Amino acid sequence: MxxxxxxxxxxxxxxxxxxxxxxxxxxKYLWSLDHKMIGRQFLWAGLxxxxxxxxxxxxxxxxxxxxxxxxxxxxxxxxxxxGGAIGPATYMxxxxxxxxxxxxxxxxxxxxxxxxxxxxxxxxxxxxMAFPWLNALSFWTFALxxxxxxxxxxxxxxxxxxxxxxxxxxxxxxGTPGSGQTWMVAAVFVTGVSTIMGGxxxxxxxxxHRAPGMTWMRLPLATWxxxxxxxxxxLFxxxxxxAALLLLLDRLFGTQFFxxxxxxxxxxxxxxxxxxxLFWIFGHPEVYILILPAWGIVSDLLSFFSRKPANWYRGxxxxxxxxxxxxxxxYGHHMFLTGFTPLLGQSFMLLTLIxxxxxxxxxxxxxRTVWQGSIRLTTPMLFSLGMLxxxxxxxxxxxxxxxxxxxxxxxxTMFVVxxxxxxxxxxxxxxxxxxxxxxxxxxFGRRMNETLGKVHFWITLVCLVTVFSGQLLAGYSxxxxxxxxxxxxxxxxxxxxxxxxxxxxxxxxxxxQFIFIYNFIRSxxxxxxxxxxxxxxxxxxxxxxxxxxxxxxxxIPTVLRGPHEFADPEVRRRLGRDFIGQxxxxxxxxxxxxxxxx
Amino acid sequence: MIxxxxxxxxxxxxxxxxxxxxxxxxxxxxLGSWAMMFAALFFSYGMLRARLPVWPPPGTPPLPRLLxxxxxxxxxxxxxxMQRGLSAARRAQAAAVLPAIAAGFLLGLAFLSLxxxxxxxxxxxxxxxxxxxxxxxFYGLTAIHAIHVAVGLGGxxxxxxxxxxxxxxxxxxxxxxxxxxxxxxxxxxxLLMYLTVFLI
Numbered sequence: 001m002x003x004x005x006x007x008x009x010x011x012x013x014x015x016x017x018x019x020x021x022x023x024x025x026x027x028k029y030l031w032s033l034d035h036k037m038i039g040r041q042f043l044w045a046g047l048x049x050x051x052x053x054x055x056x057x058x059x060x061x062x063x064x065x066x067x068x069x070x071x072x073x074x075x076x077x078x079x080x081x082x083g084g085a086i087g088p089a090t091y092m093x094x095x096x097x098x099x100x101x102x103x104x105x106x107x108x109x110x111x112x113x114x115x116x117x118x119x120x121x122x123x124x125x126x127x128x129m130a131f132p133w134l135n136a137l138s139f140w141t142f143a144l145x146x147x148x149x150x151x152x153x154x155x156x157x158x159x160x161x162x163x164x165x166x167x168x169x170x171x172x173x174x175g176t177p178g179s180g181q182t183w184m185v186a187a188v189f190v191t192g193v194s195t196i197m198g199g200x201x202x203x204x205x206x207x208x209h210r211a212p213g214m215t216w217m218r219l220p221l222a223t224w225x226x227x228x229x230x231x232x233x234x235l236f237x238x239x240x241x242x243a244a245l246l247l248l249l250d251r252l253f254g255t256q257f258f259x260x261x262x263x264x265x266x267x268x269x270x271x272x273x274x275x276x277x278l279f280w281i282f283g284h285p286e287v288y289i290l291i292l293p294a295w296g297i298v299s300d301l302l303s304f305f306s307r308k309p310a311n312w313y314r315g316x317x318x319x320x321x322x323x324x325x326x327x328x329x330x331y332g333h334h335m336f337l338t339g340f341t342p343l344l345g346q347s348f349m350l351l352t353l354i355x356x357x358x359x360x361x362x363x364x365x366x367x368r369t370v371w372q373g374s375i376r377l378t379t380p381m382l383f384s385l386g387m388l389x390x391x392x393x394x395x396x397x398x399x400x401x402x403x404x405x406x407x408x409x410x411x412x413t414m415f416v417v418x419x420x421x422x423x424x425x426x427x428x429x430x431x432x433x434x435x436x437x438x439x440x441x442x443x444f445g446r447r448m449n450e451t452l453g454k455v456h457f458w459i460t461l462v463c464l465v466t467v468f469s470g471q472l473l474a475g476y477s478x479x480x481x482x483x484x485x486x487x488x489x490x491x492x493x494x495x496x497x498x499x500x501x502x503x504x505x506x507x508x509x510x511x512x513q514f515i516f517i518y519n520f521i522r523s524x525x526x527x528x529x530x531x532x533x534x535x536x537x538x539x540x541x542x543x544x545x546x547x548x549x550x551x552x553x554x555x556i557p558t559v560l561r562g563p564h565e566f567a568d569p570e571v572r573r574r575l576g577r578d579f580i581g582q583x584x585x586x587x588x589x590x591x592x593x594x595x596x597x598x
Numbered sequence: 599m600i601x602x603x604x605x606x607x608x609x610x611x612x613x614x615x616x617x618x619x620x621x622x623x624x625x626x627x628x629l630g631s632w633a634m635m636f637a638a639l640f641f642s643y644g645m646l647r648a649r650l651p652v653w654p655p656p657g658t659p660p661l662p663r664l665l666x667x668x669x670x671x672x673x674x675x676x677x678x679x680m681q682r683g684l685s686a687a688r689r690a691q692a693a694a695v696l697p698a699i700a701a702g703f704l705l706g707l708a709f710l711s712l713x714x715x716x717x718x719x720x721x722x723x724x725x726x727x728x729x730x731x732x733x734x735x736f737y738g739l740t741a742i743h744a745i746h747v748a749v750g751l752g753g754x755x756x757x758x759x760x761x762x763x764x765x766x767x768x769x770x771x772x773x774x775x776x777x778x779x780x781x782x783x784x785x786x787x788x789l790l791m792y793l794t795v796f797l798i
Contacts, residue, residue, distance in 0.1 A: 239637075249734070253737075256731060257646070274646060
């Protein structure tokens with residue numbers, strides 16, 4: 001081992017951005033520069049809107065199970081003017097707001113905003129983000145977009161109703177007049193700006209603020225996932241921003257980028273398909289934006305709780321990089337039915353199916369990490385394994401949609417809905433829960449109740465699989481997505497049973513989340529105090545106090561080894577335990593031969 | 599396990615230099631990101647244009663080439679001025695910094711004013727945003743670009759007040775460097791816009 005000269009260590013220490021610990025309420029809890037507090041702000045905002053999005057989902061499920069019947073509880077509060085039942089126009093706004101809220105205002109802030117902020121500096125051994133002020137601005141820009149979402153919910157003529165994809169011409173003034181849609185498009189633009197600010201910060205921080213010895217191939221896989229996500233965000237969210245800007249110009253200033261046909265001017269309007277291109281150039285990387293942090297987190301957790309190093313760490317990293325690169329080249333598979341040439345369609349199909357190679361590699365690595373491990377079935381581990389299961393289902397059903405031949409039949413059916421819910425709503429959601437259960441002690445200094453966590457896990461997993469399998473089945477039988485009342489079609493009448501079972505599972509799923517909320521709040525107030533490393537793992541953040549002090553580390557750690565140091569016989573001999581921290585020195589001086597072999 | 603290759607590459611420069619490099623990297627990442635936004639706008643333009651049989655559509659006034667051409671020169675000169683200001687600050691020629699930034703700022707103002715002349719002229723000639731894809735592209739792209747110029751002018755104005763108090767020197771020019779980078783970016787986008795929207 002080549003020692004790092006002490007003056008260089010000192011220089012690095014000095015260069016870390018440390019701002020003085022604030023004393024006033026405003027600077028401590030609102031305009032906080034501390035990445036840990038900003039992470040918690042994102043967590044609260046994201047979880048709050050996750051509940052809003054979840055309640056909207058319940059109303060959709062109610063409509064599919066009991067079309068036109070008054071919604072219990074929620075109906076009497078929010079739909080009083082319609083006698084508690086969901087009307088067709090309201091139904092449109094409900095599924096639109098559900099999708100947009102879940103993607104941009106729930107999963108993104110929880111996975112990327114909360115865990116990105118909280119974990120990145122801690123896991124690379126830094127004192128804070130590279131640009132703390134920009135980080136705070138990113139959260140408050142996000143908060144502004146939340147205001148826009150709320151304004152949209154109370155907009156004249158109802159909230160946004162053009163689907164989460166916001167395709168024109170439905171999303172232009174011709175299809176959806178009213179301020180609700182405008183506010184929502186603006187909200188997506190503003191939250192995009194916030195995401196870009198965060199992304200710039202994450203990318204720069206990992207490049208510049210890694211602790212001495214924290215080489216790229218020693219980064220925890222969660223950090224890799226979050227960092228690659230940040231790169232995708234920085235590159236592709238601006239494209240969505242551009243689409244949103246042009247749509248806003250069309251809605252507010254009368255331009256005709258997306259308006260065509262009878263409503264366009266004589267000299268020829270724009271092109272609605274253009275929006276689909278812009279949307280999916282962003283949209284396909286976006287689905288990896290939502291799953292890459294989950295992959296990274298789960299890769300780490302599987303290793304931690306199998307008490308084994310992650311299988312072929314570099315392979316996992318390369319596979320994630322390959323997925324990032326490929327994700328930029330496959331967006332056309334969302335548009336097989338827009339009439340572009342079959343040659344283009346087949347190219348997109350080929351590139352799409354190639355993604356399954358790195359994805360397969362990730363999967364094999366996860367399975368081989370668990371294989372013959374000393375598995376500890378803690379709540380985070382259960383959720384990680386559950387993520388493998390639902391992501392496997394989501395990935396395999398994706399093959400049907402990536403291939404043109406099957407996609408032409410399945411396009412815009414509930415099969416698509418089931419597929420992307422299994423990846424984004426099930427896999428990302430389950431991984432978020434794994435992350436919350438795992439890092440809760442580090443974030444709040446207390447432990448969550450394991451028994452309640454396990455009950456939560458089993459109900460959640462079974463219900464998620466039932467709900468989304470029901471969607472796959474209904475879609476395979478021909479039920480189109482977004483139908484207000486599918487049973488008006490004779491050939492769909494027999495699907496009422498499947499949809500009802502899925503709806504009951506969804507209601508039970510909501511109930512299970514109240515177990516989680518109870519557990520979360522109770523643990524926050526009265527949970528067992530957590531020591532610094534309750535899970536006995538090796539990454540840096542577990543070697544500082546729980547919760548970490550304001551400056552994270554009293555001394556910037558010098559990293560000596562990779563993130564998954566488990567089951568090393570030499571470590572067991574000298575320390576008497578099966579793990580050693582990334583920056584922990586072995587008690588006796590090691591002979592060089594052992595060091596290079598270890 | 600210990601990667602000797604990585605240990606040897608950790609080299610630190612003096613404090614200020616490293617922090618400035620970090621800020622510069624952040625700026626480059628931001629500009630790369632925002633370039634994607636403009637790339638999407640140019641993509642939209644290309645696609646809309648490819649869809650129409652004739653461009654410009656018959657009956658619409660053609661876009662002028664001279665006025666925006668002059669404007670391209672103006673914003674280019676403005677970029678040169680800012681770069682001169684930056685190198686003057688780096689070489690500690692304090693007296694040359696303020697005039698250079700002032701020239702950059704005034705040329706930027708001239709650019710925006712000429713853009714305004716361009717818009718009003720075409721508006722009077724009957725080119726309206728409601729007129730279809732062609733005027734949408736023209737007004738949309740130039741307006742979004744002009745907003746970026748306006749933001750840049752805000753930054754340049756701030757630099758100007760700081761330069762007035764002799765704030766920039768060889769070691770202290772980060773703000774000048776970052777805003778100059780942004781200004782070059784805005785100028786480069788305009789050059790592309792001139793070449794694609796106006797010339798071809």
